[in-house]
Amino acid sequence: MNDADWVGIENEAASVLSRYIQIDTTNPPGNEREGAEFLGDWLSGESIPATMYHPVPDRANLLAVLKGDGSRSPVLLLHHIDVVPAAGERWSRDPFGGVVEDGHVWGRGAIDNKSLGVMHLMAFALLRRQSVRLKRDVMMLAVSDEEMGGAVGSKWMIDNHWDDIRSEYLWDEGGVGTLGIVGDRPVFAVSVSEKRSVVVILRAGGAGGHGSMAANAPVERLLAALECLRGWSGSVELGPVTIEFLTRLSKTQSFPASWLMRNASRPWGRPLVVGKLSAIPSIDAMLRDTIRVTMLRAGDSANVSPDIAEAVLDVRLLPGTDQGGFLQLVRDVIDDETIEVQATEALTGGAASPSDSDFFRALEQAVLGSSPDAIVTPIQTPVATDSRFFRQRGVKAYGINPGIFTQSEIETIHGVDERISLRNLGMGTRIVYESLLDLCG
Ligand SMILES: [Zn+2]
Structure with missing residues (x-):
């Protein structure tokens, strides 16, 4: 395929994405069935059959397979159909309009x-149109429910239809290509591991009573506990994935920063490097356990002191952190035995996927074909993705949306005015196609 062909593909991809966005798959409730049917219809126009799975009414997962000769194990392309809610009034374009304008969808x-x-x-369709002979099955799976935990999406498929989707490699979300966040070269951050998400609830109880008197006030005790946690910061742990990330990232820096980054794990290099990296929020979150207060619940009347006050914490743990030990640490920091500390079981992520695999090499070569000065690096993402379910089953899972995004574009994810440039859409499609050609052709 030549460059002119790719301009046509870019426009075709934009038109498909525009129509896909117009199907409102906000989760909850999800309504992914309509999205899955749209994908199925499009594939059937390419003479590629697809199978629909219905875990519950109005929700669906879709699987399509291009058969290989079986000499290598399958690769699975995964994305989720559902989206998070959008507060439309703050957007400059209709969040479900699929508008194509200013070079963006x-x-x-x-x-x-x-x-x-x-x-x-x-x-996937290009492999079919070009009649590429495949060594591996290439499978495409579109799932429901990723944004709410995956119970009827990836987890359900693995629990109920594992034989249909069993694969050696998984291409998922979790990382992106960026420009301008660190150094002046594009950095393609491929998620190979992720932190574990835990929901922690702090609960202060007491007698409550008249709002005019200081009783055994739960709200005040909860606030004091939160104030203690606000001053707490997890210590930095540089695991093997993060050390490889820093080593590869050092190529974006000039001396002495490059040299310090390569030696970040040494005691004398560490304080300088950690100080510099901690100033970048997305990197800081990769380095340590974090606590964010996301919900507060107490009281329903101005003149009544409530008898219970609760705070919900979004806790993200590094792979090596022991959950029980961490909860004890929270209790120690709060230093108030009357406050109950409860936690959900941490999601376990499975072992990190290797960066010396055929998949990673194929991806790296495809990225360099489109963006010759890019750095391709593994990362340990702070967010939770469906990859964890697959890593638990021994699948080597890699997460990246292979466009080159600026910080302000990244902030539109789960935010306002989410958009992607046609250029990124075209480049990403090309990188996926060329990776698959290398890996499976
Ligand atoms: Zn997502």
Whole structure:
């Protein structure tokens, strides 16, 4: 395929993404069935059959397979159909309009995760259109419910239809290509591991009573506990994935920063490097356990002191952190035995996927074909993705949306005015296609 062909593909991808965004798959409730039917219809126009799975009414997962000769194990392309809610009044374009304007496709899901789905879809169809002979089965799976935990999506498929989707490699979300966040070269951050998410609830109880008197006030005790946690910061742990990330990232820096980054794990290099990296929020979150207060619940009347006050914490643990030990640490920091500390079981992530695999090499070569000065690096992502279910089953899972995004574009994910440039959509499609050609052709 030549460059002119790729301009046509870019426009075709934009039109497919625009229509996909117009199907409102906000979760809850999800309504992914309509999204899955749209993908199935499009594939059937390419003479590629697809199977629909219905875990519950109005929700669906879709699987399509291009058969290989069986000499290698399958690769699975995964994206989620559902999107997070969009507060439309703050957007400059209708979040479900699928507007194509100013060189961008606008709308909820434009990056997370419908664009990755369209890149997969287009590359998948191109393998068929070009009649590429495959060594591996290439499978495409579109799932429900990722944004709410995956119970009827990836987890359900693995629990109920593992034989249909069993694969050696998984291409999922979790990382992106960026420009301008660190150094002046594009950095393609491929998620090979993720932190574990835990929901912790702090509960202060007491007698409550008249609002005019200081009773055994639960709200005040809860606030004091939160104030203690606000001053707490997890210590930095540089695991093997993060050390490889820093080593590869050092190529974006000039001396002496490059040299310090390569030696970040040495005691004398560490304080300088950690200080510099901690100033970048997305990197800081990769380095340590974190606690964010996300919900507060107490009281329903101005003149009544409530008898219970609760705070919900979004806790993200590094792979090596022991959950029981961490909860004890929370209790120690709060230093108030009357406050109950409860936690959900941490999601376990499975072992990190290797960066010396055929998949990673094929991806790296495809990225360099489109963006010769890019750095391709493994990362340990702070967010939770469906990859964890697959890593638990021994699948080597890699997460990246292979466009080159600026910080302000990344902030539109789960935010306002989510959009993707046609250029990124075209480049991402090409990177997926060329990776698959290398890996499976
Ligand atoms: Zn997502």
